[in-house]
Amino acid sequence: xxxxxxxxxxxxxxxxxxxxxxxxxxxxxxxxxxxxxxxxxxxxxxxxxxxxxxxxxxxxxxxxxxxxxxxxxxxxxxxxxxxxxxxxxxxxxxxxxxxxxxxxxxxxxxxxxxxxxxxxxxxxxxxxxxxxxxxxxxxxxxxxxxxxxxxxxxxxxxxxxxxxxxxxxxxxxxxxxxxxxxxxxxx
Amino acid sequence: xxxxxxxxxxxxxxxxxxxxxxxxxxxxxxxxxxxxxxxxxxxxxxxxxxxxxxxxxxxxxxxxxxxxxxxxxxxxxxxxxxxxxxxxxxxxxxxxxxxxxxxxxxxxxxxxxxxxxxxxxxxxxxxxxxxxxxxxxxxxxxxxxxxxxxxxxxxxxxxxxxxxxxxxxxxxxxxxxxxxxxxxxxx
DNA sequence: CTAAAACCGGAGATTCTTCCTCCATTTTCG
DNA sequence: CGAAAATGGAGGAAGAATCTCCGGTTTTAG
Numbered sequence: 101x102x103x104x105x106x107x108x109x110x111x112x113x114x115x116x117x118x119x120x121x122x123x124x125x126x127x128x129x130x131x132x133x134x135x136x137x138x139x140x141x142x143x144x145x146x147x148x149x150x151x152x153x154x155x156x157x158x159x160x161x162x163x164x165x166x167x168x169x170x171x172x173x174x175x176x177x178x179x180x181x182x183x184x185x186x187x188x189x190x191x192x193x194x195x196x197x198x199x200x201x202x203x204x205x206x207x208x209x210x211x212x213x214x215x216x217x218x219x220x221x222x223x224x225x226x227x228x229x230x231x232x233x234x235x236x237x238x239x240x241x242x243x244x245x246x247x248x249x250x251x252x253x254x255x256x257x258x259x260x261x262x263x264x265x266x267x268x269x270x271x272x273x274x275x276x277x278x279x280x281x282x283x284x285x286x287x
Numbered sequence: 288x289x290x291x292x293x294x295x296x297x298x299x300x301x302x303x304x305x306x307x308x309x310x311x312x313x314x315x316x317x318x319x320x321x322x323x324x325x326x327x328x329x330x331x332x333x334x335x336x337x338x339x340x341x342x343x344x345x346x347x348x349x350x351x352x353x354x355x356x357x358x359x360x361x362x363x364x365x366x367x368x369x370x371x372x373x374x375x376x377x378x379x380x381x382x383x384x385x386x387x388x389x390x391x392x393x394x395x396x397x398x399x400x401x402x403x404x405x406x407x408x409x410x411x412x413x414x415x416x417x418x419x420x421x422x423x424x425x426x427x428x429x430x431x432x433x434x435x436x437x438x439x440x441x442x443x444x445x446x447x448x449x450x451x452x453x454x455x456x457x458x459x460x461x462x463x464x465x466x467x468x469x470x471x472x473x474x
Numbered sequence: 475c476t477a478a479a480a481c482c483g484g485a486g487a488t489t490c491t492t493c494c495t496c497c498a499t500t501t502t503c504g
Numbered sequence: 505c506g507a508a509a510a511t512g513g514a515g516g517a518a519g520a521a522t523c524t525c526c527g528g529t530t531t532t533a534g
Contacts, residue, residue, distance in 0.1 A: 110480060110531060136521060147483030152523065212454065256451060256463050263450020264443060267399065276443050284471035297502055297509060323492060334512030339494065475534100482529070489522080500511070 117154050119144040124165050129204040133162050133213075163218045166210050170224040173200065173210060177231035186242035190235050191282050194254075198261050198278050208262050211255055246287050257281050304341050306331040311352050316391040320349055320400075350405045353397050357411040360387065360397060364418035373429035377422050378469050381441075385448050385465050395449050398442055433474050444468050 109117070123144035127135050137158060141148045155161040176196040183189030201207040211228075215221050232251060239245035260281075264274045296304070310331035314322045324345060328335045342348040363383040370376030388394040398415075402408050419438060426432035447468075451461045 112530070113481065116482085137523095138521075141483095148522090149484075149524075150482060153481080158522095208454075212456065252460075253463065253467075255456070256460055256467075259451045259454045259456070259460070260447035260464055261450065263448065263453070264446045266450070267395075267446045269399065269442070269446070273439075273443055273446070276440065277447055280440075280443075280468065280471040284467035294509095299501065300510065303511085324494095325492075328512095335493090336495075336513075337511055340510075345493095478531105478533090480529105480531075483527100485525090487522105487524080489520105491518100491520080493516105493518080495516085496514090498512100500509105502507105502509075504505105504507095 113154070116144070116146055116150055119146060120151055120154055120161070121164055121168075124161050125168065128162070128165050128206050132205045133209055134158075137161070163215060163221060166206060166215065167218075167221055167224065169204070169206055169210055170221055170228065173197065173207065174224060174228050174231065176200070177228050177235065180235045181231050181238075186239045187244040187286070190239040190245055191286075193232070193235055194257065194282065195278060197254075197258065198274060201258060201261055202265050202274055205262075205266075208258050211258065240287075244287050246285050249285055253285070300341070303331070303333055303337055306333060307338055307341055307348070308351055308355075311348050312355065315349070315352055315393050319392045320396055324348070350402060350408060353393060353402065354405075354408055354411065356391070356393055356397055357408055357415065360384065360394065361411060361415050361418065363387070364415050364422065367422045368418050368425075373426045374431040374473070377426040377432055378473075380419070380422055381444065381469065382465060384441075384445065385461060388445060388448055389452050389461055392449075392453075395445050398445065427474075431474050433472050436472055440472070 120140065124140045127140045127143055131139070137151060138148055140161070141151045144151070151161075155164070176193060180189045180193035180196070183192060197207065210221075211225070229251065232254060236245065236249060236251060236254075240247050240249065261274055261277060264277050267273070307327065311327045314327045314330055318326070324338060325335055327348070328338045331338070338348075342351070363380060367376040367380035367383070370379060384394065397408075398412070416438065419441060423432065423436060423438060423441075427434050427436065448461055448464060451464050454460070
């Protein structure tokens with residue numbers, strides 16, 4: 101493999117690249133990963149053609165956004181792993197990801213969607229899984245989490261949570277579900 | 288108000304009316320209330336124009352379908368109210384409506400959607416509410432249901448359930464949520 | 475400073491989907 | 505049988521989203 105000499109982007113191109121990424125984060129968070137790309141361009145304050153020049157298609161943009169999100173998520177899992185108390189670690193983790201998802205539709209996709217050719221997201225996902233499993237195992241060993249709880253249950257909870265968040269009912273209805281969820285899984 | 292002499296429909300028209308209704312039940316159950324009406328016509332085996340002649344617009348069709356669903360739902364609530372055991376009544380009710388919703392997307396809409404000018408659905412909904420409240424109150428009084436459980440929590444559970452059902456994960460993931468839900472709300 | 479190269483933006487062609495109507499043909503019923 | 509009622513499918517209207525062309529502008533290098 102030869103090191104390909106990538107021609108450096110012009111500085112306005114670099115700036116727009118960043119603007120697009122930031123706008124995409126916001127728009128995807130609000131509308132989901134299939135939001136119209138025109139909305140992204142409008143929020144970035146640039147033309148649609150520019151967006152297509154920086155990111156050949158939706159896939160590339162989605163990958164960039166999800167990679168950033170994955171880092172955020174991974175931080176939550178690591179924090180939980182290192183918490184003092186096993187139950188606070190676990191429950192804080194669930195609360196945290198519920199909050200993330202309440203503010204950002206893309207979180208569920210991050211864990212459930214299959215991103216075919218995106219190695220770095222797959223790698224991040226593996227790290228998240230590992231940290232999450234540590235949180236779960238520790239809580240079960242400490243006797244504070246029901247012993248039949250498995251990693252897939254986190255996804256079930258996230259899917260359930262999304263159902264509540266996406267409905268247009270009272271904006272804090274999901275806190276009620278959080279409470280139910282924690283009551284349900286505590287040993 | 289004069290009694291308006293409604294001209295009787297021709298027998299083929301009556302038959303098609305029934306075919307459309309049956310098809311709409313199936314299609315809406317699978318795809319949601321905003322499924323294309325062409326799909327309904329196709330499943331009914333009739334032309335699109337015929338559908339529009341029998342039902343002027345989507346609204347009328349939706350109301351007809353939801354009215355039928357509401358009866359089904361009301362039956363579940365009444366059964367639960369008359370069950371021998373308060374907990375079995377409540378838990379059986381939740382399980383029943385989860386099953387209904389797993390097979391039929393429209394159930395959530397029935398309780399959450401506002402159907403402006405449809406008196407009979409509003410009436411049915413009131414009956415459902417009353418029966419459901421009886422089931423809840425009885426279970427709380429008997430000390431088998433957490434005493435802060437309210438009617439709106441049923442909607443939270445249904446919304447959560449829908450989130451799981453609509454995801455394209457394992458088709459029985461929702462049973463896991465059912466288990467969590469019942470564990471969470473039992474006193 | 476100047477000109478080439480890179481970049482920008484938005485109009486608009488394209489495709490897709492759903493809704494709904496027109497009208498020639500078929501079915502029902504007295 | 506014949507008139508009235510009903511049917512079905514083609515196709516126009518409308519809206520949403522994707523992606524490209526190209527005239528004009530900004531950056532960069534010599």
